[in-house]
Every structure is written in C-alpha cells, then in structure tokens.
Amino acid sequence: MAATAPLVLLIEDEPQMRRFLRTTLRAHDYQVVEAASAREGLAQAAGRNPEVILLDLGLPDLDGLEVTREIRRFARTPIIVISARGQEHDKVTALDLGADDYLTKPFGAPELLARIRVALRHSTFPPGTAPQPVFQAGELRVDLVRRQVFRADEEAHLTPTEYKLLAALIRHAGRVITHRQLLQEVWGANYADQSHYLRVYMAQLRHKLERDPTRPRLLTTEPGVGYRLREG
Amino acid sequence: MVTAVLNRLRINEYASSVGIIATATVVGLLLSPHLQVIDVAMLYLLAVVVVGYLHRRGPALLASLLSIAAFDFAFVPPRYTFNVHDTAYYLTFGVMLAVALSMGQLTARIREQAQDAGEREGRARALYALSRDLSEVGDLQDQIQVVTRQISDAAHGEVQVFLDGSNRKLRADDWPVEGLFESLAVRIAAIWAYKNGESAGWGTRHCAEAEALVVPLKGASGIIGVVTVHPRSLDDVLAEPERETVEALAGQAAAAFERTSLSQAHEQARIEVESERLRTALLSSLSHDLRTPLGSIEGAASSLLQESSGLSPEAQQEMAETILEESRRMTRLVTNLLDMVRVETGALAVHKEWQPLEEALGVALLRLEERLLAHAVDIRLAPALPLVPIDELLIEQVFINLLENAAKHTPRGTPIAVSAWAENGSVMVEVVDRGPGIPLGEEETVFRKFHRTAGADHAGPAGGSGLGLTICRGIIAAHGGRMWLEQSAGQGACFRFTLPLQGPPLRAVPTEAVED
Numbered sequence: 119m120a121a122t123a124p125l126v127l128l129i130e131d132e133p134q135m136r137r138f139l140r141t142t143l144r145a146h147d148y149q150v151v152e153a154a155s156a157r158e159g160l161a162q163a164a165g166r167n168p169e170v171i172l173l174d175l176g177l178p179d180l181d182g183l184e185v186t187r188e189i190r191r192f193a194r195t196p197i198i199v200i201s202a203r204g205q206e207h208d209k210v211t212a213l214d215l216g217a218d219d220y221l222t223k224p225f226g227a228p229e230l231l232a233r234i235r236v237a238l239r240h241s242t243f244p245p246g247t248a249p250q251p252v253f254q255a256g257e258l259r260v261d262l263v264r265r266q267v268f269r270a271d272e273e274a275h276l277t278p279t280e281y282k283l284l285a286a287l288i289r290h291a292g293r294v295i296t297h298r299q300l301l302q303e304v305w306g307a308n309y310a311d312q313s314h315y316l317r318v319y320m321a322q323l324r325h326k327l328e329r330d331p332t333r334p335r336l337l338t339t340e341p342g343v344g345y346r347l348r349e350g
Numbered sequence: 351m352v353t354a355v356l357n358r359l360r361i362n363e364y365a366s367s368v369g370i371i372a373t374a375t376v377v378g379l380l381l382s383p384h385l386q387v388i389d390v391a392m393l394y395l396l397a398v399v400v401v402g403y404l405h406r407r408g409p410a411l412l413a414s415l416l417s418i419a420a421f422d423f424a425f426v427p428p429r430y431t432f433n434v435h436d437t438a439y440y441l442t443f444g445v446m447l448a449v450a451l452s453m454g455q456l457t458a459r460i461r462e463q464a465q466d467a468g469e470r471e472g473r474a475r476a477l478y479a480l481s482r483d484l485s486e487v488g489d490l491q492d493q494i495q496v497v498t499r500q501i502s503d504a505a506h507g508e509v510q511v512f513l514d515g516s517n518r519k520l521r522a523d524d525w526p527v528e529g530l531f532e533s534l535a536v537r538i539a540a541i542w543a544y545k546n547g548e549s550a551g552w553g554t555r556h557c558a559e560a561e562a563l564v565v566p567l568k569g570a571s572g573i574i575g576v577v578t579v580h581p582r583s584l585d586d587v588l589a590e591p592e593r594e595t596v597e598a599l600a601g602q603a604a605a606a607f608e609r610t611s612l613s614q615a616h617e618q619a620r621i622e623v624e625s626e627r628l629r630t631a632l633l634s635s636l637s638h639d640l641r642t643p644l645g646s647i648e649g650a651a652s653s654l655l656q657e658s659s660g661l662s663p664e665a666q667q668e669m670a671e672t673i674l675e676e677s678r679r680m681t682r683l684v685t686n687l688l689d690m691v692r693v694e695t696g697a698l699a700v701h702k703e704w705q706p707l708e709e710a711l712g713v714a715l716l717r718l719e720e721r722l723l724a725h726a727v728d729i730r731l732a733p734a735l736p737l738v739p740i741d742e743l744l745i746e747q748v749f750i751n752l753l754e755n756a757a758k759h760t761p762r763g764t765p766i767a768v769s770a771w772a773e774n775g776s777v778m779v780e781v782v783d784r785g786p787g788i789p790l791g792e793e794e795t796v797f798r799k800f801h802r803t804a805g806a807d808h809a810g811p812a813g814g815s816g817l818g819l820t821i822c823r824g825i826i827a828a829h830g831g832r833m834w835l836e837q838s839a840g841q842g843a844c845f846r847f848t849l850p851l852q853g854p855p856l857r858a859v860p861t862e863a864v865e866d
Contacts (some may be wrong), residue, residue, distance in 0.1 A: 196638055203685065206743065226674075275864040314704040314737055318859045323708045331711050332729045338712050343741045 126237055127148045127168035129159030129185065130200065135223075137195075142227045156180035163189050170237050173217070175201040175208050183211055189218040196237035200225075201233065206342035213218070213296045214342065220294065220343070235294035253288045255349045256336055258287060258327055268326070272292055275327045279304065283319050284327075285345040287337065296344040320345060360406070360792070367409035371416040375424055382425065389448050390425045394418075398450040399546040402457030417450055418443055468678030469591040473598055476504045480599055484606045493610055497577070497603040505563075505579045506597050508851040512540070513567070513575040513607060529614030531578070535560040542575050547573055552581060553593060565596050567604035574604055639683050643676035650676075686817045689747065690799070700828045701743065702853045704737040707770055707777065715748035721754060732771040739853025744825045751818035752781040752845055760842070761784030776831065776848040784842040793835045797823050822847075 126148045130136045138294045140150050143221075151166050153159035156177045163171060171189065175182030186197055196218040198286040201209050209220050218240065219233050255261040267274045276284065277319060287295065295303075297313045305315060324331040338346050374397035379392040394417035401413035415647040422432055426439050434440065453824045483496045494511045502509040531537040539551035539560035547568055551560035563579040577600050653661070663668070708731060715727065749768075756766045764784040771778055788796055795801055800816040826847045828832040833847035 133745075163824055212756075224677070277862045277864050279862060294506040312857055314856065315859050317703075317709060318737070321708060333715050334712055338716070339709050339742075341710075341713050341746055 121264065123147050123149045124169040125151060125166065126234065127151050127153065127159065127162050127166065127171045129153045129156065129162075129171065129177065130174040131155060132174075135174070135200075139230070142230060155183045156182070159185060160188055161197065162190060168195060169192075169241065170234055172194055172195055173195045173199050173212075175199050175205060175212060183215060185207060186212050186215045186217050189194050194240050194241070198233050198237055210296050210298075210343055213294065214298055217295055228241055240290075240293060255347065256292065257329070257337055260284065262288070272306045276323070278327065279319055280326070282322050283316075284323060287345065292349045294340050294344055294346045298344075300344065319326075354640040358372075359605055360408075363409045367405060368416065370397050370401050371405075371413055372606060374377060374417065375420045376760065379424060379725055381626050387425050387427075388442070391421060394421055395446065395450055395453065398454045398556055399457050402454040403461055405458070406462065407455055407458045408542060409781040410458045413574075414450035414454050420445070446814065451509060453747070466591075468504060469490055469595075471505075473591070473595045476500060476595055477598055477602055480602055481606075484603070488610070488613075489609065490610045490614065493603075493606055497599070497606075501579065501596055501599050501603075504599060505592055507563075507582060508580040509576045510580075511567075511575065511603075512578070522604050535561045536564065536578065539564045540578065544573055549597060551578075551591065563593065565593075565600045567607065569604040569608040571608060572658070574607060577603070593720055610701070640680065643680045646676045647673050647680075661816070686821065689821045690817045690824075693828075698744070698824065698828050700741045702739040702829070704739050704740055704853060704856050705742060707731065707735060707738050707745075707779070707849075708741075709766060710742045710745045711749050713746045714753060716752060717746075718753050720756070721757050722766075726759055726761070726765045727753070728765055728767040730767060732767040732769075734772075734778065735770055736772055736851060737856070738777050738849050738851065740829060740849060744828070744862070745849075748822045748825050748847070749781075749824050755783060755818055756783040756785070756843070764842075773848075775852075776850045778846060778848055780844060780846045782842060782844045787837050790837075794836065796835060797833075 126143055128136055128139050128143075128150060130139065130152075136152055136154070138264065140152065143150050151162055151168060151191050153162050157178050159171075159173070159177075162168070165168075173182055173185060177185070180201060182201075185229065186199070188273070189197060197212075197216070198208060199212045199217045199220045200223060201212075201220060202223050209222075218237050221230060221233060251261070251263050253262060257270045259271075260266070262285065266280070267276055267284065282304045283300065286300055297316055298310050299314055300310045302310065304319075309315060320337065321331070322339050324334050328334045328336060336348055338348055340346055371394070374393050374503065378385070378393050381393075398410060398413045398417055400701065402410040419432075422434065422439075423430065424436055426436075428435060444612045480497065480500045483500065484493055486495055487496060490513075494513070496507045498511055531540055535557065539557035541811065542557055542566040543550040543566045546556075547566050548554075548556065549557040549563060549565045551562050551564040552558065553563055555565075561580065561582075564574045565577045565579070567575040567577060577596070579596060650672040652789065654666060654669045711731075715722070715729075735753065753768075760766070760783045766784075767780075767782045769780045769782075798817050799820050801819075819852070820846075823833045826849070830852065831848040833845065836844045836846055
C-alpha cells in the first residue's frame with residue numbers, strides 16, 4: 119500500500135494548520151511533503167512531482183495566485199486552494215487561473231478528504247478523455263450518448279442550453295466550476311459577464327432535476343464562486 | 351461711476367419735479383384764456399401735491415419754489431417777466447409758498463411713512479419666512495441653502511454664506527483670494543466686516559469699492575462668518591432699508607447657525623458617550639462569549655490528552671464533539687463580530703448581481719440544515735418572482751441570521767415560513783415564526799447592538815451574540831432596502847425586508863423550447 123500511496127504537497131505557512139493536515143492525511147494513507155513558504159513549495163512541486171497540491175492563499179512570501187500561475191506553467195497537478203472566509207474574490211481568481219478546487223477555513227477532515235479524492239480521480243481521467251457513456255448521481259441518470267436525462271427513472275425534457283449546462287457540470291462532476299468557466303463553456307467567451315444567464319438556467323435545471331429546488335442536493339451553489347455537481 | 355453718484359443723489363426725482371411744474375405751466379398757459387390768475391395758483395398747488403406724493407421732501411421743496419417762480423413769470427402781469435406791478439401778488443406768493451411748502455412736505459411725509467410701513471412689513475415678512483423655513487431643516491448645510499435663498503430674494507442679488515467652521519478667528523491669510531472671494535476688494539471688505547462686526551463693501555461707507563456687500567453673521571458667541579451679496583449689476587442701488595433687511599436676516603441666520611452647530615456638538619458628545627457604552631458592552635460580551643467556549647475546548651482537549659487511557663470510547667467521542675461544537679460557536683461569534691465591524695465602519699462592499707432569490711435562500715437552508723431539523727420551513731416564493739440585484743454572500747447571511755434566530759427563539763416543532771413577492775419596484779421578503787414573538791414595544795430595540803431577548807434558549811446553548819439583527823439591517827440598508835419587525839399580539843415574530851429592483855442594466859435571457 120505504502121508504495122502506491124499518493125503524494126500530497128502541503129504549501130502552508132502556519133505550523134498548526136500543517137500539523138492538522140499532515141496528521142489527517144497520514145492517517146488516511148497519503149504521503150505528505152511540506153513546504154512552509156511559496157518558494158519552497160514551488161521547488162517541491164517541480165522536484166517531487168506530487169499528485170495533489172494543497173495551497174494556502176495567504177502565504178507571506180508570494181501571493182498564492184502567483185504560485186498557482188507559476189505551477190500551471192509546468193504541471194497539470196490538481197491544486198486545491200485553502201482560503202479564509204471573505205477571500206471569495208481570490209478564490210475565484212485562483213480557480214480561473216487553473217486551480218481545481220478550494221477549501222474555506224475552518225473546514226473538517228471529511229471535507230478535506232472528499233476534495234482530495236475528487237481531485238485524484240479527475241487527474242487519472244482528465245476531463246474530455248474517455249467520457250463515461252452514462253453518468254449517475256443519486257436519482258439523476260444521464261445517457262451522454264443518447265442525450266437523455268432521467269430523474270428517478272422518469273425522463274426529464276431539457277432545452278438545448280439546459281442540456282449543455284448539465285453536460286458541462288458532469289464533465290467537472292464533484293469539483294467546483296466558477297461562473298466564468300461555466301458561462302464560457304456553455305455560452306461562449308462573450309458571455310463571461312452575464313452571470314444571470316447562468317443563474318436563470320441553473321434555476322430551471324434545478325426545477326426539473328431536484329426534488330426540492332429550494333434545497334438542492336445535486337446542483338449545489340458555492341456562494342460567491344460557482345456551482346458543484348455532487349456525486350453521492 | 352457717475353451714474354452711481356447721480357443715483358445716490360436721486361437726480362431723477364428732481365428732474366421729475368421740474369417736469370411736473372413745467373407740465374403745470376403748459377396746462378396753465380393753454381387754459382389761461384378761460385382762467386383767473388388765482389385759479390392758476392391752484393393748479394401749481396396741485397402740482398406740488400403730486401410731486402410730494404410721488405417723491406420725497408427735497409423734490410417737493412424744489413417744486414414749491416419753482417411753482418412760485420413759474421407762476422410769477424408766466425401768469426402775473428406783466429407776464430413773461432419776474433416783475434410784479436400789483437404788490438398784492440406778494441401776499442399771494444407768500445400764501446402760495448406757505449401752502450405749497452406745507453402740503454408738499456405733508457404729502458411727502460405721508461408717503462414716506464407709508465413706504466416705511468411697507469418696508470417694515472416686507473422685512474417682517476422676510477424674517478418670518480426665514481424663521482419658518484429654518485425651523486423646517488435641521489442640517490447646517492440645508493440651513494445655509496435656506497438663508498442663501500431668502501437673502502437673495504430680499505436683496506435681489508447673488509448671495510453666498512461663509513461660515514467660520516472651526517470657531518477659530520478668521521485672519522487675512524485664512525481666506526485665500528482664489529476660490530473663496532472673487533476679488534481682493536471683496537476679501538478685504540469681508541475681513542473688515544468680520545473683524546468690526548459691521549457691514550462693508552458695496553453700498554456702505556467701508557470698503558465701498560468692493561463689488562459685493564458683506565454683512566457679518568453676529569451670533570451670541572461673536573461673529574461666526576459673513577454673508578456676501580453681489581448685485582445683479584454694479585449700477586444697482588442698494589437702498590438703506592434693503593441693507594437693513596439683509597442685516598436683520600443675517601442676524602437671524604447667525605442665531606440659527608449657532609443653535610445648529612451647538613446641537614451638533616451635543617449630538618457628537620452623545621454619540622461619544624454611546625460608543626463608550628458600546629465598547630464596554632463589547633468587552634464584557636467578548637470576554638464572556640469567547641472565554642466560555644475556549645474554556646470548554648481547553649478542558650476537553652486536555653482530558654483527551656492526559657486521561658486517554660482511562661476514558662471510555664464514548665467519553666472520548668463526547669470530548670471531541672464538545673471541541674467541535676464549541677469551536678463552531680466561536681467561529682460564528684467571531685464571524686458576527688467581523689461582519690459587525692464591516693457594517694459599522696462602512697467597509698461593507700456590496701457586489702450586486704441579478705439573480706433568483708431562491709439560490710441565496712437555498713444556500714442558507716442547506717447550511718442551517720442541522721439546526722432547522724426541529725422546524726418545518728415552508729418556502730413560498732411568488733411564481734413569477736423577478737431576478738433581484740443582490741450580493742449573494744450578504745443576503746445569504748441575512749437569511750442565515752433570520753432563520754437561526756427563528757429556530758433559537760421558538761419551541762421545537764413550530765413552523766417557520768419564508769415568503770417573497772414583488773411590490774412597488776421592490777421584492778418584499780418575510781420570515782415568520784410561530785414562537786412567543788417579541789415583547790410589544792421592543793420592535794426597534796431588537797435591532798440594537800448587543801440586544802438579547804430574555805429566555806432565548808429553545809435550541810440549547812446557542813448563545814447569540816446580540817449582533818445578528820443589527821448586521822441584517824446593515825446589510826439590507828447597504829442594498830438600499832429597509833428591514834423591520836412587524837407583529838401582532840400572539841402571532842410570533844414577522845421580520846420583513848425590501849430589496850429594491852434597481853441595479854446594473856440587465857440583458858434579457860432568451861427563452862427556448864425543450865429538445866426532442
């Protein structure tokens with residue numbers, strides 16, 4: 119087991135936070151490399167070839183956004199950014215720069231582990247390659263070949279845009295997608311600022327696919343950031 | 351300049367009196383074939399009365415003298431000379447002069463008295479209008495506007511008010527020429543008026559070359575500024591009574607300005623006392639609310655560490671749960687405190703985007719899922735509810751605080767309802783519970799900082815910070831809306847807020863049909 123244990127790089131300056139992350143990850147059979155500064159983290163990211171990177175946005179020596187941009191120059195390694203509440207803007211920027219997901223402090227161990235699992239799975243099957251012909255999550259079943267959508271075995275009829283939106287969410291299943299990314303994927307680059315398009319179609323999708331659209335279980339909102347299609 | 355001097359001498363009035371006597375002479379000459387000489391004398395007396403009525407004493411006196419001369423010259427034989435043959439005419443002249451003088455002076459006096467009364471009435475009316483308008487505004491800036499308008503109406507000129515803002519004495523170098531006063535002359539007049547407490551500039555004896563009249567604002571504590579009046583044209587004459595009216599208005603304005611700055615100083619002092627009280631409340635609240643969970647966390651963690659061998663797995667589990675719960679409680683408290691600071695200091699940045707209200711509400715419901723388990727939450731959003739321009743993170747916080755409050759203050763099993771509908775260019779949102787409600791008369795105090803309702807403990811040791819509603823109201827106000835508590839006895843609490851439907855322009859979302 120130990121030989122195949124995935125390697126996680128922690129870039130975090132606070133020792134207490136590092137200790138919590140290290141202990142939790144080791145207890146769940148991950149290997150951990152630590153970096154207490156951005157420069158050290160960049161060196162480790164290039165030298166150790168980690169499978170997931172946990173990156174704190176509030177580093178003292180270099181802006182976390184700068185680190186994200188830097189890593190993306192040489193690696194496609196999944197990056198999960200860690201931010202404090204109130205840093206929504208930085209979070210969104212990091213995601214648009216190529217980070218894969220985020221965690222907001224304070225967070226618990228289950229949340230951390232779930233994010234890492236999703237990130238690892240997407241790095242083994244990057245989006246766009248060998249899509250599963252049928253996507254299933256909870257009551258939702260989508261036949262991506264026949265373009266058919268079922269909720270609890272009953273077919274749901276979607277408009278072309280609703281289907282495009284759902285398909286984009288499925289490609290990123292389990293991970294957060296920012297408003298901008300979804301708008302670009304579904305409507306095109308000219309619509310990146312028309313976030314109300316997205317919100318209106320998302321509401322329509324929820325009314326067709328969720329049991330209670332005011333309490334969505336599947337198509338969840340990431341406040342101030344974007345949306346996430348939950349897998350289980 | 352010459353015109354101004356002529357104006358000051360009222361040369362027009364003298365010219366007019368000459369004209370009137372000349373007219374009387376012409377009329378007399380035309381009618382002389384049909385009149386006795388003595389009748390013509392009557393005609394002149396009439397002319398003098400007319401002059402006295404139209405003008406002042408000076409022109410009336412001139413008219414009296416002129417009428418005697420003209421009468422003698424044109425009508426008394428031998429005509430067209432100033433010679434008099436019949437000495438009886440000297441008596442006529444004497445009587446005529448006496449009558450003309452006294453009638454002219456009498457009519458002039460009556461006219462002047464009427465004019466004075468008119469001016470007094472005008473001044474009284476202006477003063478009354480000023481005090482009425484001043485009483486309607488409480489803000490210094492608004493008062494300055496009222497004063498500017500009223501004095502401008504009374505003096506028929508452009509008016510500006512310069513107030514001594516900081517109670518320090520104005521010196522020559524305090525008022526730069528540029529920007530404040532348009533010329534050096536006006537600036538000098540202003541400083542003179544300010545120092546001496548007397549009007550200066552245009553139409554006065556001091557600094558008369560200035561293009562504006564400067565009237566000092568005399569308050570009880572001294573001179574607090576000046577008012578300048580620019581005539582529409584420099585050839586205009588500023589009559590003495592008009593200047594007196596301006597001075598009277600300035601006196602009243604000064605008293606009002608002084609009262610207002612005094613009450614503002616009072617208000618400032620009250621705010622300071624209030625914020626001092628708040629600081630004390632904040633400190634005691636912080637020391638209690640932060641220490642309690644910290645104590646539990648430290649206690650639970652240390653027993654986990656030291657007695658782990660002796661603790662049963664259940665006990666260990668319980669300790670860990672205590673740590674988790676108490677840290678969450680502290681997170682909530684610290685979040686509230688930080689939000690409060692943002693609301694208070696105006697650092698609340700609102701990023702509005704058009705969106706369905708459903709989404710922000712959904713996030714709040716999901717986040718509070720565990721805490722709302724004991725209550726059925728009924729969501730009633732109007733079917734065609736428009737998109738609203740809101741900052742989702744902030745409005746979500748409003749829903750979280752309101753729903754959390756409702757859960758905290760109502761018995762288990764009672765329902766909570768959230769409704770929303772469009773009304774008068776806003777979306778109205780309502781959060782209603784079926785709890786005991788808020789004591790009548792406390793509808794406003796619940797929104798105060800650190801206000802905690804007694805006996806608020808249906809959901810365990812939730813321990814509110816007493817900040818939630820204050821933050822909600824601050825957030826709604828930052829969205830341009832209003833939040834209030836509406837309730838009728840025995841009905842539970844009903845919090846309402848409005849979200850105005852005004853925001854950045856919106857591109858309509860195209861509709862489309864379902865695919866086959």
